[in-house]
Amino acid sequence: MDEVKVLHIDQFEEQGGTLNFYCNDFKSHLNDHFHSITHAHKHDFFLTVVFTAGSGTHEIDFAKFPIRPGSVFMMSPGQVHSWTFTDDIDGFIFFHSQEFFDKHYAARSIYQFPFFYSTQNSPGLQLGSKQVEKLMGYFEELLKESENQNALAYQKLVTLVDLIYLDLSNWYLQEPTHAAIGAGGYSAKLRELGRFIDENFVENKSAAFYADKMNITTKHLNRIVKTTLDQTTSSLILNRVILEAKRRIVYENGDLSQIAYSFGYEDYAYFSKLFKARTGFTPKGFRAKYK
Numbered sequence: 001m002d003e004v005k006v007l008h009i010d011q012f013e014e015q016g017g018t019l020n021f022y023c024n025d026f027k028s029h030l031n032d033h034f035h036s037i038t039h040a041h042k043h044d045f046f047l048t049v050v051f052t053a054g055s056g057t058h059e060i061d062f063a064k065f066p067i068r069p070g071s072v073f074m075m076s077p078g079q080v081h082s083w084t085f086t087d088d089i090d091g092f093i094f095f096h097s098q099e100f101f102d103k104h105y106a107a108r109s110i111y112q113f114p115f116f117y118s119t120q121n122s123p124g125l126q127l128g129s130k131q132v133e134k135l136m137g138y139f140e141e142l143l144k145e146s147e148n149q150n151a152l153a154y155q156k157l158v159t160l161v162d163l164i165y166l167d168l169s170n171w172y173l174q175e176p177t178h179a180a181i182g183a184g185g186y187s188a189k190l191r192e193l194g195r196f197i198d199e200n201f202v203e204n205k206s207a208a209f210y211a212d213k214m215n216i217t218t219k220h221l222n223r224i225v226k227t228t229l230d231q232t233t234s235s236l237i238l239n240r241v242i243l244e245a246k247r248r249i250v251y252e253n254g255d256l257s258q259i260a261y262s263f264g265y266e267d268y269a270y271f272s273k274l275f276k277a278r279t280g281f282t283p284k285g286f287r288a289k290y291k
Contacts, residue, residue, distance in 0.1 A: 003251050003252055003253075004040055004041060004042055004080055004247070004251035005036075005039070005040075005041045005042075006041070006042055006043070006044060007036060007037070007041050007042070007043045007044070008043075008044050008045075009021075009022065009043075009044065009045045009095065009096070009097050011036070012033070012095075019100075020045075020096055020097040020099050020100040021094070021095075021096045021097075021100050021146065021157060022094065022095050022096070022146075023092070023093065023094035023095075023139075023142050023143055023146050024092075024093055024094075024143070025090065025091070025092055025093075025143070026049065026051065026089065026090055026091035026092060026093050027089065027090045029093050030085070030089065038082075038083075039082065040059075040080055040081070040082040040251070041080070041081070041082070042077075042078055042079060042080045042081070043075070043077055043078075043079075043095065044077050044078075044097075045077060045095045045096060045097050045098075046074075046075065046076060046077065046095060046096055046097075046098070046101075046110060046116070047073075047074070047075040047093070047094075047095040048072070048073070048074050048075075048093070048094055048095070048164065048165075048168075049072070049073050049091060049092070049093040050070075050071070050072045050091050050092050050093075050127075050132065050135055050136075050139070051067050051068065051069060051070070051071045051072075051089065051090070051091035052069055052070075052090055052091045052092070052132065052136070053069060053088055053089065053090040053091070054067070054068075054069075054085055054086045054087075054088040054089030054090060054091075055067055055068050055085075055086050055089075056083055056084045056085040056086060056089060057083065057084050058071070058073060058081065058082075058083045058124070059081060059082050059083065060073065060075065060079055060080070060081040060123050060124070061079050061080055061081070061119070061243055061246070061247070062243075062246055062250075063122075065124040067083065067085065067089075068126075069132070070126055070127040070128065070129070070131070070132050071124065071125075071126055071127075072124070072125045072126075072127055072135075072168065073123050073124050073125075074113075074115040074116065074123050074125070074168065075123050076116055076119055076123075077098075078119070079119060079123065080247055080251065092136070092139040092142075092143070094139070094142060094161070096161065098110055100158070100161075101158070101161070104155070104158040105158075105162070109191075111191050111194070111195060112191065113165045113166075113168070113169045114169055114172050114173055114178065114181050114187070115168070115169070115172055117181065117187075117190055117191045117194045118190075118191075118193075118194030118195075118197070118198070119194075119198060119240070119243065120194070120236065120239055120240065120243070121178075121181065121194075122177070122178065125168065125171060125172055125175070127171060131167075131171060134167065135164065135167065135168075138160050138163055138164050138167075139164075141156075141160055142157065142160045142161070142164075145157050145160065181228055181229070186224045186227060186228050187228075189214065189216070189221075189224050190224060190225075190228050190229075192214055193210060193214065193221070193224070193225070193233075193236075196210050196213050196214065197210065197236065197237055197240050198240065200213075201237055201240045201241055201244070202241075202244075202262070202263055202264065203264065205234075205237050205238070205241065205264070206234075206237075207221060207222060207232075207233035207234055207237070210233065210237075211233075218233075221233055238274070238278070239278070241263055242274075242275060242278045242279065244263070245259060245260075245263060245275060245283070246279070246286065248262075249283050249286055249287050250286070250287060250290045250291075256268065256272075256283045256284060256287070259283070260272070260283070271283075
C-alpha cells in the first residue's frame with residue numbers, strides 16, 4: 001500500500017479566497033476534489049464536516065463511524081481518514097490552519113475544545129434535527145462571509161468558527177460517553193496531557209515523565225486519567241503508540257521490526273505481543289487485513 005497522502009490547506013484556498021481557511025457545501029467540495037479526498041489521506045489543518053443528507057461510512061484512524069443526517073466530525077491535523085458515500089450525500093465542510101485560530105485568539109488555544117484535547121478522543125458526534133438547524137445557520141453565514149475579501153469578514157469568520165466549536169463542545173460533553181472528559185475540573189490538565197503525549201510518546205512512555213512535565217505527582221496524574229477516561233496513564237500512552245504504529249504498518253511499506261524499533265522496542269516479539277493484545281492482530285496480520 002502506498003504511503004498515505006498529506007493534504008495541505010493551500011490546495012483548497014482558492015475556493016474560499018481567505019488565507020488559511022476554506023469552506024464549502026459538501027456536494028461541491030466532493031465534486032471539486034473527488035480524487036484528492038476519496039482515498040485514505042490526512043491533513044495539516046483542522047477539519048469539521050456536518051452531513052445533512054445521504055449515508056455512508058467514515059473511517060478515522062481505523063475506527064469506523066456511520067454517516068447519516070446529523071453526523072458531525074471534528075478532525076485534528078495528522079489523523080488518517082477515508083469515507084464512502086451514497087450519491088445523495090450533502091452537508092457542509094470547513095477547515096482552517098492553527099494559525100487562523102491563533103491569530104485572532106492569542107490568549108486561547110484550539111485545543112481547549114474537548115474533541116481536540118487528544119487524538120484519542122472520539123472525533124464523531126450525532127446531532128438531533130434542532131441542533132443541526134442551529135448549526136446550519138452558522139454554516140450558511142460562514143459560506144457567505146468567506147466570499148468577502150475584507151478585514152471585517154475575516155473577523156466574522158473567526159467568530160463564527162468559535163461559536164460553532166463552542167456549541168459542538170457543549171453537545172459533545174452532553175454525550176454520556178464524553179461527559180467525564182469535562183468532569184472534576186480536570187479538563188485543562190487532560191488537554192495538557194494529551195498534547196504532551198502527542199509530542200513525546202515515541203521517546204517517553206512512563207507516567208512519571210508526564211507527571212513531571214505537568215508539575216504534578218504521578219499519583220495525581222493517574223487519578224485525573226482514571227476519573228476522566230477510566231484508564232491508566234500507561235494505557236493512554238500505549239494507545240497513542242499503537243495508533244501511530246497502525247498508521248505506519250498500513251501506510252508505509254517498511255520492515256515491521258524496524259517500525260517497532262522506531263518506537264523504542266528493540267525486541268520485535270515483545271512489540272508484536274503488545275500490538276496483538278490491543279488490536280487482536282499481529283502487526284503482520286494487521287497489515288494483511290488492510291491490504
